[in-house]
Amino acid sequence: MLEIKKAEKQFGERTVFSGVSFSAEAGETACIVGPSGCGKTTLLRAVAGLVPLSDGTVLLDGEDITSWKAEQRPVVLLFQEALLFPQLTVLENIAYGLKYGRRKLGRRARLAESRAMLQKIEMEQWENAYPVELSGGQKQRVALARALVLKPKLLLLDEPFSSLDASLRQSLRTWVRSFLREEEVTSLFVTHDKEEAVMMSDRLIVMKDGAVQQQGTPETVYHQPENRAAADVIGDGLYDERFIPASSLTIGAADGYSGIIEHPQFMHGYRFYRVNVPSLKQTVVVLSDTLYEEGEAVKLSVTEEKENGAL
């Protein structure tokens, strides 16, 4: 289990983040979601031991690893790029950490474990291929295998799907999520994509402006953001002293919030409108089957509260 307590990082005068505390149970995937520049990548690197924390502690299975060097921590970090070693084959890449890294094994054991891992990621036929021959998704799968063959207590993922195209990203997310569950790996995942965050996580941590805004199950955080910052990052709706989910907003009533139709959006077989609400300086995407023009002024009314987005 991972516990971060009052973590703080400063670069010179600038505070990247402070007072960051959260935890992830063993086997859980915790996900930090936040806009770029909120300090989430730096936090991840600090947990990996690549940059030192200015203050606070990192506990892994009850052990304080705050002052451990990166190579001593039973933690592997996956980067945005797969960073496979180009001069080595797929199998050799997977075996890399078993020869040079934390979990050293003899040649025969290396070969056996790497082959078993190759099978798990369903890439046996690529054993002798070089990284240049692989697609982006395959590279990330190999990178994941290279990390997991070391049996880390914690896996860190820094937006590992961001360099992939949309459809590949979708399929790889699903695959990685079930793979991590099967292997029962405790993992900490960082992303700026709220859809990805809600989908990948067992526990969701919303970060903005260098601080944790809210944490909980993805279901709770998505439907009930506690403050404006959390609502900005994760919620679909408006925030006006309390969170009003998009599902309880209706376009076209006589009164309510004044809004301007920005453009229509089509998702999951329905028509939505992106509506700008100048008085709140927010935009919201609302379901509607009426036709509106771009730039048309409308009213957004709040209907009775619906539980967790049920229609």
Place this chain on the structure above:
Amino acid sequence: MNKFWKVLLASLLILVFVAPVLFLFIRSVSFGWRFPDVLPDAFSLRGWQAVWSDPQLIRALWTTIGIGTAVVVLNYLLALPAAYALSHHEPRGKAVIETVIMLPIFVPVLAVAMGLHLFMIRIGAADSWIGVVLIHMLPTLPYAVRILKSGFDRLQTDWMWQGRTLGMGPVRTFFGLMLPMMLPSLRSCGILVFVISLSQYVLTAIIGGGRVTTLPILYFPFFSSADEAVTASFTMLFALLPIVFLVLLETALYTYHKWSRTV
């Protein structure tokens, strides 16, 4: 590209690259070959025999290979850390340091060598192969740093971090991860440095003081001899040296690559 152009290109390449070497080779094994004869009157190995039977030349051959190899190794030792630091750190006055490192290429080498000769005499390195190795660093080190630096520039910090997070300490990260990825740069650096060292005449003559005889030092007396077959043989031998070195270097780098493999 149609056939005509292919043939033309191939002929040009043969004319420019293959023909001169072929001519040189035939010259080295021919006996009395004068214009306008298309082929020599007779073939003989006399030219080669003359070259190989000269004990001074055999010694010079070994001296040249020894000095060249030492210069390459010393360049690796000095240029690798320098190039790494210049590429992955921001030392104060980085631009100044880079310019100073490149200076030996801009300043006439002869002027520097004269001054350095006095220094060599003082430290007792003049007229010795150590002095020659040191003076050969002058025209080679700037290029070595340049080549290796651009190699390191291509390796982002993320690679090293990836190594660390897989459990490798800084030393292992360097030898197990960075150097194997630097092999292409190490290869071009090694070849260039060896060839530059091989072609030094003035520097070797000044600092070696005639005591350190490398192939270029012997080349001039040989060249002035009237026997063209002997000169051609010597030239062939000279031209073969970089190829021999290339094979040795490739073997060394291949062994390293083999060692750094993981299954």
